[in-house]
Structure formats: structure tokens, C-alpha cells
Amino acid sequence: xxxxxxxxxxxxxxxxxxxxxxxxxxxxxxxxxxxxxxxxxxxxxxxxxxxxxxxxxxxxxxxxxxxxxxxxxxxxxxxxxxxxxxxxxxxxxxxxxxxxxxxxxxxxxxxxxxxxxxxxxxxxxxxxxxxxxxxxxxxxxxxxxxxxxxxxxxxxxxxxxxxxxxxxxx
Numbered sequence: 001x002x003x004x005x006x007x008x009x010x011x012x013x014x015x016x017x018x019x020x021x022x023x024x025x026x027x028x029x030x031x032x033x034x035x036x037x038x039x040x041x042x043x044x045x046x047x048x049x050x051x052x053x054x055x056x057x058x059x060x061x062x063x064x065x066x067x068x069x070x071x072x073x074x075x076x077x078x079x080x081x082x083x084x085x086x087x088x089x090x091x092x093x094x095x096x097x098x099x100x101x102x103x104x105x106x107x108x109x110x111x112x113x114x115x116x117x118x119x120x121x122x123x124x125x126x127x128x129x130x131x132x133x134x135x136x137x138x139x140x141x142x143x144x145x146x147x148x149x150x151x152x153x154x155x156x157x158x159x160x161x162x163x164x165x166x167x168x169x170x
Contacts, residue, residue, distance in 0.1 A: 003040055010053040011036075013129050017057050020128040021064050021121070023109065031067070035060040054139035057129065061121050061140070068117075111161040119154040126151055 019028040038059050046052045112123055125131045137144040
């Protein structure tokens with residue numbers, strides 16, 4: 001597969017994945033570029049694959065984990081402060097509804113971010129990128145049953161986090 005075909009067929013899925021795991025546009029763009037840079041160095045290998053998009057997603061996941069470890073080491077040395085996420089622009093029926101909507105989105109994102117990596121990646125790949133269980137299993141090199149089990153456990157963890165935050169089921 002040539003570079004242009006690879007970009008045209010997989011760029012949207014890879015960018016959505018990058019955006020989902022990083023939550024910041026700038027970080028997502030860097031991860032996206034690094035993923036394709038890494039892939040272009042391995043074009044011969046990718047051309048022989050049945051699922052080049054799965055390979056790109058697993059490459060992005062590997063690069064993201066590496067960056068996360070690197071930033072964690074840096075944070076240990078020099079801690080950073082985080083800013084609150086910006087509120088979404090747009091009109092809503094009322095300020096109260098907009099507030100609760102944003103609060104729910106923020107809470108859900110926080111619950112997903114707090115999941116262990118082996119659960120978080122699956123949630124992002126399944127719900128954000130719309131990959132099937134078999135595609136995720138192939139991309140990450142784990143059995144499909146493990147993917148299903150971890151997705152179920154992740155949903156349970158998120159639900160428990162929402163219940164403990166709101167005091168009722170979400």
C-alpha cells in the first residue's frame with residue numbers, strides 16, 4: 001500500500017484515536033504525525049497486512065504509552081499544574097442544562113482517564129473509533145474474549161465512578 005492510500009484510508013480513525021487518548025488537539029496532532037512517520041518507515045511490512053489501520057492504531061497506542069511514561073517521569077521531577085477544560089461553545093436551551101451537560105461530559109472523560117491503560121485503550125478504540133472486538137484484539141495482540149471482558153469491566157468501573165460522584169445511577 002502506498003503512502004497516499006494509507007493516509008486516505010486510515011487517517012480519520014487514527015486521528016480520532018489520538019484525540020481520544022490525549023484529549024488535547026496539539027498532543028493529538030503530534031501523536032498522529034509520529035504514528036504516520038513510524039508507519040512510513042515500515043511501509044513494506046504494512047503492505048503485507050490485512051488490517052493496516054489496526055497496525056497504525058496499535059502503533060499510536062504504543063507511542064502514547066511511551067509518551068505517558070516519559071511525562072510521568074518528568075512530572076515526578078517538576079510537577080505541572082493543569083487548567084480546567086474549556087467549555088464547549090454553542091447555544092443551549094438554558095444555562096443550567098448546558099452546565100449539567102458539560103459537567104457530565106467532564107465527569108465521563110475523567111472516569112475514562114482514570115481507568116488503567118489496558119482498559120482505557122480498549123474503551124477509546126471501541127467507543128470512539130468504532131472498532132469491532134476482533135479488530136481491537138488483532139491490533140493489540142490479545143484474545144477477543146479478553147477484549148470483551150475488559151470492556152465489560154471498564155464499563156462497570158465507569159458506572160461505579162459515576163454513581164459515587166452523583167450518588168445515583170447515571
